[in-house]
Amino acid sequence: MPEDQPAHLYIENLCAFYGQSLAIEPTTLPIPRQQVTAIIGPSGCGKSTLLRSLNRLHETLPGARNEGAVWLDGENIFDPDVDPIIVRRRIGMVFQQPNPLRGRTIAQNVTIGLELDGASKQECDEAVERSLKLTALWDEVKDRLNDPAMDLSGGQQQRLCLARSLAVEPEVILMDEPASALDPIATLRIEDLVKELVSEYTIIIVTHNMQQAGRVSDNTVFMTLGDQGAGMVAEAGPTSEIFTTPANRKTEDYITGRFG
C-alpha cells in the first residue's frame, strides 16, 4: 500500500470471480476514512459483488473468489493470517432486505455477535441501549425489547439490522441499497443515520437512487460494464464533481438517466 495513503480502506487490483467468470476487473480505489462513499451504476455491473468482497463475504459463495488486496489500515484482509470473522466484525454490512434473525427478540438481535464472543449480560444490555440509540430506534422499542424482532416495521427492522452490526463496534459499514425496500419516510431516516454515523464510521453505500447518492455521500464511484462484460470503476471522485462535471461520458449518461 502506498505509504502516504490516508485511505481507511485501500482497494488494490481487486478482482472478483464467480467460477471461471470475471465479475469485476482489477480495481484500485481508495476509500477515505469517516466519509460516505456512494457506489452507483447499472444493474449487474458488480456493485454488490464489490461490496461483499470488501468483508470477505463474496468468497463464501461456492466457486466465488477474489484476487488482489484490500488494505484495512495497512493490513490486507485477504492475508492468510487474517481471520475472516474478524474482518466481518471490523467491516459490518447491512443488506437490501432487512434480515433480522427470526425467532430472536429485538434485544437478542442486537447482541448476537457479542453473545458469540462470550460477552456478559451487562455488556450485552449496554450494547443494546447504545446501538439502538445510535440507530434512533431506542425510544421506539425500549419498552418492547423482548418482543420478536419480526414484529417491527420494515424501516424499524432495517435500523435494527444496522444496530446489530454496530453492536460489535465496526470501523467500516457497508450498505447495499439499504433503503430500497423502504417507504420515503423510512428512507430519509436511514439517510439521516448515515449522515450522523459518518462522524465515527467509514461508510460505503450502494444505491440506485441518484438523489440519495447526492444527499448522503462525500464521494461517488460510478461502476459500469467493461468491454469484456465484467464490472469496472469508470469514474470516482467527490460527489459534487461527479454530479456536475463528470469526466466520463458514460457517467454523465447514467446520472442524467440516458443509460442504465
Ligand SMILES: Nc1ncnc2c1ncn2[C@@H]1O[C@H](COP(=O)(O)OP(=O)(O)OP(=O)(O)O)[C@@H](O)[C@H]1O
Ligand atoms: N451467485 C452468483 N453466481 C454467479 N454469478 C453471479 C452471482 N451473483 C451475481 N452474479 C453476476 O455477477 C455480476 C454482478 O452482479 P452484482 O449482483 O454484483 O451486480 P449489481 O451491480 O449489484 O446489480 P444490481 O444493481 O441489480 O443489484 C452479474 O453479471 C451477476 O449476474
Ligand SMILES: [Mg+2]
Ligand atoms: Mg446489487
